[in-house]
Amino acid sequence: MGRSEVSSPALLAIGIDLGATKIASVLVTASGEVLEARHCPTLPQRGPAAVLDDIAAEIHYLIERAQAHRGMLLGVGIGSPGQVNPVEGSVRNAVNLGWHEVFLVREVQTRLVTPLPIWIEKDTNAAALGEYYWGAAQGCEDFVFLGIGSGLGGGIIAHGDLVRGADGNAAEVGHIALDPVHGRMCACGLRGCVETVVSGPGLVAVVRRLLTERAYPTRLSAEGELDTHVVVQAIMAGDPLALAALEEVAAAFTTLVAFIVGLLNPARIVIGGGLGLAIFDHLRARLQRDLPRRVLLASHQNLRMVPSQLENPALGAACLVWQATRRAEMKGGDQ
Secondary structure (H helix, E strand, C coil): CCCCCCCCCCEEEEEEEECCCEEEEEEEECCCCEEEEEEEECCHHHCHHHHHHHHHHHHHHHHHHHHHCCCEEEEEEEEECCEEECCCCEEEEEHHHCEEEECHHHHHHHHCCCCCCEEEEEHHHHHHHHHHHHCCCCCCCCEEEEEECCCEEEEEEECCEECCCCCCCCCCHHHCECCCCCCCECCCCCECEHHHCCCHHHHHHHHHHHHHHCCCCCCCCCCCCCCHHHHHHHHHCCCHHHHHHHHHHHHHHHHHHHHHHHHHCCCEEEEECHHHHHCHHHHHHHHHHHHHHCCCHHHHCCCEEEECCCCCHHHHHHHHHHHHHHHHHHHHHHC
16 A cells, blocks of 8 residues: 545545554545555653654644645544553553553644544454454454454454443453462563463563573573564474474464354454564364364354454554444434
8 A cells, every 4th residue: 555646535544553663644535545654662661641742743734735635534443552441532551651541632632733533442453453443354344353463462343333332341361360469560560361372472581491491492592582483483393392382382372262252152252462463373183173172163153263454453443433433423314
């Protein structure tokens, strides 16, 4: 998707993906055409106010570009890490940002010269909507998105809409404790969360443990550089210890998916995130092998596991605008 001029007025939306390392932003049409795409470093150590200033600056720029494209700008969607309350527009306990409590929508709106409606969701919810509108779940009304990267997050779409839960914390799949007694401590304060295994840091932690046990031959060393990228390279090269670590990750992943499938009976599992895409084939093979032994055939016989097709995380955030517009139209039609 590239830049192009809109020859006639079109409905436009701005999407902002707030990450720990970068703020990605897009100006997009209702058909998913990206008219503008930008990103800037987050630098959260400067404090919330500076990050909010940068978000507002990105929105101001894209407002000007929307005018240049002669489109009608409907609003802004923001995807954020942490515990997001879409009703009050707040973000709490965003550990990677160092945020305890920030009323993001209110703070951004006070910084805007041109008033615009703003919708906010947790980043994985926004990603799920992005897959539904323009990604790997187009035409699929019931699916689960799982993002595996520096952490593990999820988003649930049922009957074409987000499942948020009573307190907005649905699909916190990374913090289901598989081993609350003997598992590793998680940053959330629980022990044995799925994220302590199924994530980039989780994979590296498993490798470090196996290195101390010396149970497998390997070229990896705890003394040298050891991060997710190095471990993934070792997996692709067939390193026995790296492959053993991958098996542990895949086993925990399969247990999680079995819970999800037994509870929700989704038509698809969409896998995103840097690590999720890198080891997708391994995860799918393990799932196809073990899932029949974990849940009823009727729950998974039509299940497909597919990789994410969303090119830019800010696209998912922009979908918050389209989803709000769609909901308003449906409500109006019911009157």
